[in-house]
Structure formats: structure tokens, C-alpha cells
Amino acid sequence: MAVEVIQAMPAVPRAGLLRRFRRAVVRDPLALTGVVIIVLLLVGAIAGPWIAPYPEQGAGQSNVPARMLPPSPAHPFGTDGLGRDMLSRVIMGARPAVAVSLLVVGLAMLIGVPLGALAGYRRGRVDAVIMRITDLFLAFPPLLLAMSIVAALGPGLDHAALALAISWWPWYARLARGTATSLRERSFVEAARSMGVSDLVILRRHIVPNSLPPILVQATIDIGTVILAAGSLAFLGLGSTPPTPDWGLMVADGRTFILDQWWLSAFPGLAIFISVLGFNLVGDLLLDLLDPRGTR
Amino acid sequence: MTRFIVRRLAGSAAVLLGLSVITFALARLVPSNPAAIYIGPKARPEDIARITEQLGLDRPLPVQYLAYMRAMLTGDWGTSIGTKRPVLEEILARLPATLELIAAAMLIAIPTGILLGILSASWRRRPPDLVVRVISIVGVSLPAFWLGLLLQVLFFRTLHLLPLTGRVDPNLRFSFPIADITGFYLLDSAITGNWTAFVDVTWHLVLPAITLAAYPIGLIARMTRASMIEALGQDYVRAARAAGLSERLITWRLTLKNALIPVTTVVGLTLAYSLTGTFFVEVVYNWPGLGTFAVKGLLNLDYPAVMGITLFGAMGYVLINLVVDLVQSWLDPRTRLA
Amino acid sequence: MTTPLLSVTDLAVQFVTPDGTTTGLDGVSLEIGQGEIVGVVGETGCGKTLTGLSVLGLLPPTARVARGSIRLDGRELLGIPERELRSIRGSSVGMVFQNPASAFNPVFSIGWQMRAVLGAHERLAKGEAEQRIRETLADVGLVEADRILRAYPHQLSGGMLQRAMIASALLCRPRLLIADEPTTALDVTIEAQVLRLIRRLQQDRGFSVLFITHDLGVIRAVSDRVVVLYAGRVAETAPTATLFAAPEHPYTRGLMAAVPRAGSRGRGALASIPGSVPADVGQVSGCAFAERCPIAVDRCQTERPDLRPVGAGHVAACHLAGTGVAA
Numbered sequence: 001m002a003v004e005v006i007q008a009m010p011a012v013p014r015a016g017l018l019r020r021f022r023r024a025v026v027r028d029p030l031a032l033t034g035v036v037i038i039v040l041l042l043v044g045a046i047a048g049p050w051i052a053p054y055p056e057q058g059a060g061q062s063n064v065p066a067r068m069l070p071p072s073p074a075h076p077f078g079t080d081g082l083g084r085d086m087l088s089r090v091i092m093g094a095r096p097a098v099a100v101s102l103l104v105v106g107l108a109m110l111i112g113v114p115l116g117a118l119a120g121y122r123r124g125r126v127d128a129v130i131m132r133i134t135d136l137f138l139a140f141p142p143l144l145l146a147m148s149i150v151a152a153l154g155p156g157l158d159h160a161a162l163a164l165a166i167s168w169w170p171w172y173a174r175l176a177r178g179t180a181t182s183l184r185e186r187s188f189v190e191a192a193r194s195m196g197v198s199d200l201v202i203l204r205r206h207i208v209p210n211s212l213p214p215i216l217v218q219a220t221i222d223i224g225t226v227i228l229a230a231g232s233l234a235f236l237g238l239g240s241t242p243p244t245p246d247w248g249l250m251v252a253d254g255r256t257f258i259l260d261q262w263w264l265s266a267f268p269g270l271a272i273f274i275s276v277l278g279f280n281l282v283g284d285l286l287l288d289l290l291d292p293r294g295t296r
Numbered sequence: 297m298t299r300f301i302v303r304r305l306a307g308s309a310a311v312l313l314g315l316s317v318i319t320f321a322l323a324r325l326v327p328s329n330p331a332a333i334y335i336g337p338k339a340r341p342e343d344i345a346r347i348t349e350q351l352g353l354d355r356p357l358p359v360q361y362l363a364y365m366r367a368m369l370t371g372d373w374g375t376s377i378g379t380k381r382p383v384l385e386e387i388l389a390r391l392p393a394t395l396e397l398i399a400a401a402m403l404i405a406i407p408t409g410i411l412l413g414i415l416s417a418s419w420r421r422r423p424p425d426l427v428v429r430v431i432s433i434v435g436v437s438l439p440a441f442w443l444g445l446l447l448q449v450l451f452f453r454t455l456h457l458l459p460l461t462g463r464v465d466p467n468l469r470f471s472f473p474i475a476d477i478t479g480f481y482l483l484d485s486a487i488t489g490n491w492t493a494f495v496d497v498t499w500h501l502v503l504p505a506i507t508l509a510a511y512p513i514g515l516i517a518r519m520t521r522a523s524m525i526e527a528l529g530q531d532y533v534r535a536a537r538a539a540g541l542s543e544r545l546i547t548w549r550l551t552l553k554n555a556l557i558p559v560t561t562v563v564g565l566t567l568a569y570s571l572t573g574t575f576f577v578e579v580v581y582n583w584p585g586l587g588t589f590a591v592k593g594l595l596n597l598d599y600p601a602v603m604g605i606t607l608f609g610a611m612g613y614v615l616i617n618l619v620v621d622l623v624q625s626w627l628d629p630r631t632r633l634a
Numbered sequence: 635m636t637t638p639l640l641s642v643t644d645l646a647v648q649f650v651t652p653d654g655t656t657t658g659l660d661g662v663s664l665e666i667g668q669g670e671i672v673g674v675v676g677e678t679g680c681g682k683t684l685t686g687l688s689v690l691g692l693l694p695p696t697a698r699v700a701r702g703s704i705r706l707d708g709r710e711l712l713g714i715p716e717r718e719l720r721s722i723r724g725s726s727v728g729m730v731f732q733n734p735a736s737a738f739n740p741v742f743s744i745g746w747q748m749r750a751v752l753g754a755h756e757r758l759a760k761g762e763a764e765q766r767i768r769e770t771l772a773d774v775g776l777v778e779a780d781r782i783l784r785a786y787p788h789q790l791s792g793g794m795l796q797r798a799m800i801a802s803a804l805l806c807r808p809r810l811l812i813a814d815e816p817t818t819a820l821d822v823t824i825e826a827q828v829l830r831l832i833r834r835l836q837q838d839r840g841f842s843v844l845f846i847t848h849d850l851g852v853i854r855a856v857s858d859r860v861v862v863l864y865a866g867r868v869a870e871t872a873p874t875a876t877l878f879a880a881p882e883h884p885y886t887r888g889l890m891a892a893v894p895r896a897g898s899r900g901r902g903a904l905a906s907i908p909g910s911v912p913a914d915v916g917q918v919s920g921c922a923f924a925e926r927c928p929i930a931v932d933r934c935q936t937e938r939p940d941l942r943p944v945g946a947g948h949v950a951a952c953h954l955a956g957t958g959v960a961a
Contacts, residue, residue, distance in 0.1 A: 030429070030430070030433075135311060136314040139311045139312075139610055140609075140613075141610065142568060142571075142572050143572045144571075144606055144609055145318075147572075147575075148322050149322060150594075151594040151595070224437070228437075232440075232441065235439075235441050236575070236594070251441065251442060251445070255580075258445050258449060259449060259453045262449050265445050266449075269439055269442030269445065270442075272439050272442065273437055273438055277437040280436060281433060
């Protein structure tokens with residue numbers, strides 16, 4: 001009976017983070033800009049083919065007679081080496097960018113959070129083993145591991161996503177371990193334990209849900225960071241393959257002509273920059289809300 | 297103190313060992329035949345078989361790994377498939393170029409970032425604070441490769457102010473050649489009084505260094521700001537004010553030291569960032585350093601080169617963390633290891 | 635009659651936040667004579683710390699002085715430029731805080747910090763400065779001057795740190811020492827030592843003390859006169875002996891009854907004052923204590939009581955003070 005009560009007990013409310021966020025966003029112009037950017041990005045990702053003026057070119061169909069045209073009212077972002085409308089290319093590049101990021105962050109959380117929560121809750125041997133493994137992964141200079149994996153597997157968006165997910169999960173494991181360690185001392189967890197509730201249920205019902213706020217904040221920021229990482233990999237040739245409208249790939253393609261046809265690299269790169277900026281601006285506000293000491 | 301260093305290095309050795317296993321496994325994941333790549337496109341089956349045996353690629357994996365580790369510990373880091381020269385030699389030959397670039401970038405980033413952070417914290421919630429916050433968030437969001445390209449267009453093509461690529465004007469090799477003493481062009485030209493070359497090298501360093509410094513400036517400024525704000529809110533600041541100390545003394549002597557403690561960690565992070573950030577900057581500026589070597593190696597599946605670079609990079613990372621810890625213990629007497 | 639050293643008149647402090655304005659101090663007046671120890675007592679949030687901070691202009695950024703006057707030796711302190719305030723802080727007026735461990739910067743040695751204080755006010759030659767510091771350290775009972783000066787805060791005990799803080803505050807021979815809960819964070823035995831130290835120093839050097847605390851026992855042991863604060867207003871002021879013998883304000887009486895006495899164990903329930911402090915006393919038109927007062931009448935709800943005299947040097951802010959109505 002008491003066991004059912006404990007099991008039915010809701011996780012400690014997350015202090016209405018979403019509500020506080022909504023209120024705070026309106027007051028902060030920087031964060032508001034970030035939200036606008038993210039919304040635009042999502043719109044581009046979801047409705048790209050319907051918004052882009054030349055969706056077929058965006059997908060890769062060439063139009064060679066119109067190649068290398070500078071920005072103009074007909075082609076606000078100019079055209080590329082194969083005559084494709086850059087604006088369409090950039091708009092439709094939103095989908096692969098967002099898709100990869102969500103996939104990477106989702107995978108990283110899926111692997112990292114349970115492992116980290118387990119390590120932080122159980123302590124002892126389990127903790128030591130899992131932490132040694134994360135230390136190993138985190139000892140690689142950033143992106144180097146991902147680059148090596150993609151090099152080994154061959155270029156391609158899926159390989160890049162896998163490589164990035166493998167590089168990213170240790171951060172979430174670390175984060176989840178930290179929150180789990182502090183949560184296990186809290187009274188409602190002790191109460192559940194004393195009632196004989198199994199570890200798995202405690203993890204699932206109490207530890208993980210209460211760890212989510214900082215993890216979700218990190219995930220939000222990371223979506224931007226992954227867009228940048230995936231774009232960087234693509235720039236080097238370790239990401240998508242043509243004709244995918246991948247922003248990093250477009251910057252690389254335009255590099256040969258950068259001095260005279262600057263628009264080939266400028267706009268896709270701008271897209272990456274603005275996307276990352278948007279997530280960082282929003283992430284900043286979220287960090288502010290999480291920080292109890294008001295040091296920001 | 298030495299005991300601490302030794303203990304840390306020993307612990308890191310274990311990590312490096314694990315890394316070598318991972319990297320080795322990855323290299324062997326390569327679907328294509330490394331022997332075939334080694335020889336080139338005109339490989340005949342007999343040649344492939346011969347090279348496979350010659351490179352020891354037909355022996356079981358653990359044996360290969362042990363052989364490789366034994367070789368590495370004696371200084372034989374394999375031979376680059378791309379350049380056919382010893383990997384270690386390639387790495388050491390290109391190291392000065394990369395180090396010079398990273399050093400220049402850090403020399404720009406650290407003072408700039410810290411000063412911006414102090415400015416931002418001292419004028420909190422007023423215009424300078426907003427400006428610095430925008431600068432720093434832009435800095436950490438900028439893709440380095442994109443920034444590099446834009447700077448090239450602006451300063452080379454449009455303004456004709458700075459050179460496009462490379463470490464030095466190739467023509468100078470005949471008129472004012474730089475002596476090969478350390479491999480650091482700035483040092484070498486300064487030591488020999490070769491001021492023409494010195495100026496030229498500096499000019500060539502400007503854009504790449506700024507490109508590499510953008511992210512660190514952003515990160516360091518943010519951390520310094522947050523850290524200063526926290527330090528300024530501490531009780532000892534109120535006590536210092538109550539004792540009549542001037543704001544200038546409080547900001548620049550009293551709280552700066554406290555604020556810099558977390559900043560050292562961030563500086564370590566930015567150094568780690570530049571280990572791979574330099575790849576992108578070097579590619580954009582055709583900088584003859586480790587970055588271009590690494591990227592070429594990755595794209596051409598030159599696994600000895602990739603393994604060498606990875607382990608070298610990881611060792612560098614370990615060294616950076618060690619130095620960061622030492623600096624922190626010097627700054628913060630509470631964590632002193634004496 | 636000599637001019638009081640410190641004279642606070644009708645001081646009002648407000649907190650301004652985006653969510654609104656609340657009142658921290660609502661017309662506080664008190665005086666400290668030359669060489670007098672005045673204790674300010676009240677529960678957490680009554681504004682006693684605010685009073686101390688106001689004297690030195692150290693209010694938090696969200697607070698501002700709404701009205702009132704603070705005079706040190708006849709000189710008005712409110713509104714003077716920061717530069718002049720700074721020359722007073724640490725030299726004419728010294729301040730000691732509650733938590734000695736956090737009042738010192740953890741990454742500098744004690745000696746460095748004390749020299750900084752001295753250097754901010756007096757141009758002494760290095761030798762003279764060292765001598766002054768060592769003399770002051772000896773005065774507060776810290777004999778191993780070498781070790782203390784070289785040490786970092788985390789290497790010293792709480793009691794030693796508090797003595798060092800007192801030494802810091804007395805370096806420039808102030809006329810007034812403001813002590814904000816100086817013993818609250820200390821063990822009882824150390825507390826007794828520090829209180830004795832403050833009394834001795836006060837007798838030797840003749841400075842006045844504004845002693846802020848929530849502990850009635852400490853107030854009784856150390857002060858000459860007591861000011862009782864409630865919700866940002868003065869409830870009662872009296873010489874120490876008088877206050878403890880015959881308190882007139884119902885709040886003061888309630889405070890004294892609420893203190894558990896040794897030996898009273900098991901005899902009757904613990905007395906406590908029902909209700910809680912008003913959230914924003916600026917909104918209260920009548921007596922701030924009316925809601926919780928056992929002898930309140932209608933007048934108490936509508937009319938704010940002045941401080942009326944009930945004896946020699948004894949005033950109380952209660953409509954029923956001096957009328958003999960038992961609480």
C-alpha cells in the first residue's frame with residue numbers, strides 16, 4: 001500500500017521552467033531573437049520544399065545556363081556552379097541540418113543519460129567502470145574522434161551522425177551522473193529505497209525525470225553545436241555527399257571560387273552561423289533560469 | 297609537487313593506452329584495403345599480397361596492435377601512406393607551424409577575452425556589458441572555416457591589406473630566406489635579424505590567428521564575466537568595501553585573482569578546442585601545419601598518419617590539463633599540492 | 635550634553651525590484667553616544683543589518699534610502715560622494731561581519747589583506763605599518779603574529795579569524811565599530827571570548843559600538859543600551875538593565891518570554907509569538923505588531939504609535955506603554 005503511494009508519487013515539479021522561460025523571453029531581446037531564429041529554422045526544415053522558390057534545384061537539379069549568377073532580385077542568394085538557386089539550396093539545407101542534430105542529440109541522450117544515471121546512483125564499481133569509459137572518450141580532442149570514425153566508415157550523413165553521437169554521449173553521461181549523485185541523497189529517493197522499491201523503478205520514476213531540466217537545457221544548446229560540428233565535418237569532406245543540400249558541403253564547394261563568387265560560400269555559412277547563434281541565445285537564457293545564484 | 301605530476305602522468309598513460317586501442321580499432325575498420333591504397337591505383341593482386349605481408353597486415357589484430365605499440369614506444373610511429381615518410385618525422389616537422397599559429401591565436405584571445413569579461417562585469421547591465429555579451433556569443437557561434445573565408449575576401453580581395461594564404465611570401469625564399477633554427481618563423485627571422493621576413497611572417501599570421509581566436513575570445517569573455525560577477529558578489533568584497541578599499545583595487549587586485557581561477561579551466565578548454573580547430577583554419581589558409589596533414593590523412597585513409605596525429609593530439613590534451621591544474625593550484629592556495 | 639557620536643533619524647530604506655517596491659526600514663531612529671555600546675536586537679528580517687549597512691553606505695544595489703538622516707559626529711553621511719564615504723569606512727568607522735571565513739578573500743594571506751586596509755587610509759612607512767598591524771593583532775589576543783600574517787583564511791579557526799577581522803577593523807583606530815552578528819557563527823565558548831574581547835577593547839580604546847544581533851543573551855552581556863527593532867521600525871529603546879527588568883513593548887515582552895530558560899525544562903509549553911512578521915511594513919498604517927499583539931486595541935490597527943517616554947532614557951512605540959497593562 002505504502003509502496004504504491006511512493007510509486008505513484010509525482011516527481012518533484014520542475015519549478016515551471018517552461019512558464020518562467022516564456023515570461024523571461026519576452027523581456028530579453030537577445031533571447032527573443034534566438035527563439036525567432038529557431039522557429040525560422042524549424043519552418044525551413046519542415047516546410048522547405050514548399051517555401052523554396054526552386055525546390056527541384058534545391059534538391060540538386062542543375063540549371064547550368066544560369067551558373068554563377070551574383071545575388072539579384074530573381075536569385076537573392078545568387079546561383080552556384082551548376083546554376084542552382086542558392087536561396088532554395090540554403091532553405092532546403094535546413095532539413096538535413098536539423099535532422100542530423102536531433103538524431104545525434106537524441107542518440108547521445110538515449111545512450112548517455114541512462115548510463116550516467118546508473119553510474120551516479122549506484123556508485124562503486126559500476127560508477128568507476130562507466131566513468132573510466134567516458135574519460136576515455138572525453139580524452140579525445142574535440143571532433144577528432146568523430147573525424148576518425150567518419151574517415152573509417154566513409155563519407156555520408158548517416159556515418160557523420162553516428163560518429164557525432166558516439167562522440168557526444170559521454171557528456172550526457174557525465175551530466176546525468178552529476179544530477180543522479182545529488183538526487184540520491186534527497187529524501188524522496190531515500191523514502192522509496194526504504195520502501196523496497198527496485199533500483200530500476202527509482203531510476204525511471206525519480207532520478208531521470210528530475211535530472212531532465214539541466215540535461216534538456218544542455219541538449220538545446222547542443223542542437224546548435226551539433227549543426228556546427230556536422231557542418232564542419234561536411235566542410236572537410238567527412239559528411240554528406242552531393243547533391244544533398246548540406247550547408248557545410250556548400251561552403252566547401254564554393255571555396256574554390258571564394259574570391260570572386262563570394263556568395264557561394266557566404267550564404268550557406270551564414271545559415272550555419274545564424275542557426276548556432278539562435279540556439280546559443282536561447283540556451284543562455286535557459287542557463288540563466290537554472291542558475292540559482294543570479295550570476296549572469 | 298613532483299609526486300603529483302608523476303601520478304597524473306601515470307594516470308594519463310592508462311588513458312592514452314585506451315585511446316590507442318580505440319584508434320587502432322578504428323583504423324582497422326577501414327573497409328578498403330590499406331595495402332591497395334599504399335601502392336596506388338595501379339595495384340596488381342600480387343603486389344597487394346606482397347605489400348600486405350610486408351606491412352604485416354595479414355597477422356591477427358592483437359598481434360598487429362602489440363607490434364604497433366612496441367614500435368611507437370621506441371619512436372617508430374609508422375610510415376605515412378601518403379607521403380611515404382615516417383609519421384613521427386612528419387608530425388615534428390609540421391609541429392612548429394601549428395604551434396606558432398595556436399600561440400599567436402592564444403596571445404590574442406586570452407588578454408582580449410579577459411579584458412572584455414572584466415569590462416562586462418564592471419559595467420554590468422549597462423551598454424558595455426551588452427556589447428561584450430553580443431561579441432562573445434557571436435564568437436562561440438561563428439564557424440571557423442566560414443569566418444576564415446570571409447576574412448580572406450574582405451582583407452585580401454576587397455581591401456588588399458593582408459595576404460591570402462601560407463606562412464610567408466614564397467618569393468622571400470630567394471631574397472630573404474628564413475634560417476631554419478627552431479622552425480618558428482617569427483623566432484628564426486628575429487634571431488637572425490631578418491626583419492623583412494619577420495614583417496612578412498607577421499602579416500601572414502594575422503588572419504589565421506584571428507580566425508582561430510574567435511571562439512576562444514567568446515568563451516573566455518563569457519567565463520571571465522560570469523566569474524567576476526560571482527566574485528564581486530562575495531562577502532569579502534562587501535567586507536573590503538566596508539574597510540574603505542577603492543573600487544579599482546577591489547576589481548583589479550582583489551577579485552581578479554579569484555575570478556581567474558575558473559578562467560584557467562576555460563583557457564584549457566580553448567587550447568583543446570584549437571587542437572582540432574586548427575585543422576579548419578589551416579585548410580582555409582593553406583597553412584603547412586599538422587592540421588592540413590591530418591585532414592589529408594583522414595581523407596586518404598592514411599591510417600598511420602591518423603593514428604599518429606590522434607595520439608599526439610591526445611598527449612597534447614593531457615599536457616594541457618596538467619598545466620591547467622598546476623596554474624590553478626598556484627592561483628588558489630586552497631587546492632595547493634605542497 | 636555632548637553630541638552623540640552617531641545619530642540616525644527617521645531612516646527609511648526601500649527595496650526596488652521589477653516586481654515592486656518593499657520597505658526594509660520604516661523610520662528608524664537611534665543614537666549612540668561617545669564610548670557607548672548600543673545593541674540592536676530583533677529577529678531575522680527586522681532590518682538591523684540594513685541599519686548597520688546604511689551607516690557606511692553599503693546597501694545592496696536594489697536598496698535605496700527613501701528618507702532620513704545619519705550623522706556621524708554631527709556630519710551628515712547620506713548623500714555624500716563615494717570618495718568621502720570611502721575615507722570614513724575602515725578609518726573612522728570599522729565594521730565586523732558575521733561569517734569571518736567568508737569576509738576574508740580566500741586567495742590572499744591575512745597579512746596582505748590587513749596591509750591593504752591600512753594602506754588605503756594611512757601613509758605609513760613599511761616598518762610603521764608592520765608595527766601597527768602587529769600591535770593590533772596582539773591587542774586582540776593573536777600572539778603568533780608571524781604565522782597569522784602569512785596564513786590563508788582556510789588555515790585559521792573561526793575564532794582566530796574573527797579576532798583577525800576585529801583587528802582589521804581597528805587598525806585605523808576608528809571612533810565607531812559596527813559589529814553585525816559577530817558571534818553568531820561561533821561556538822558558545824569562543825563566543826564568550828570574543829564578547830569579552832570586544833568589551834575590553836572598547837574600554838581600552840574608548841570607541842563606540844553598534845552591536846547588531848538576534849541573541850538577547852548576547853545583548854544583555856555586552857550592551858549599555860538596547861534598541862529593539864520589529865519589522866523595520868523601532869519598538870523600544872532603553873538602558874540594558876531597565877529593558878530586561880521592565881520591558882514595556884508587548885513585542886519585547888514576547889521575545890523575552892520566548893527565550894527558553896535553563897531549568898525551565900518540562901515546565902509548561904515553549905512560549906512563542908503567534909503569527910508572523912508583516913511582509914511589507916510600508917503598507918501597514920497602524921502598529922506593525924498589532925496582528926500578533928495580545929493587548930492590541932482598535933486604535934492599534936489604525937494609528938501608528940510614536941516612541942513615547944516611559945522612564946529614564948526609556949521609550950517604547952506602543953499606545954499602551956506605561957499604562958501598566960500586562961501582556
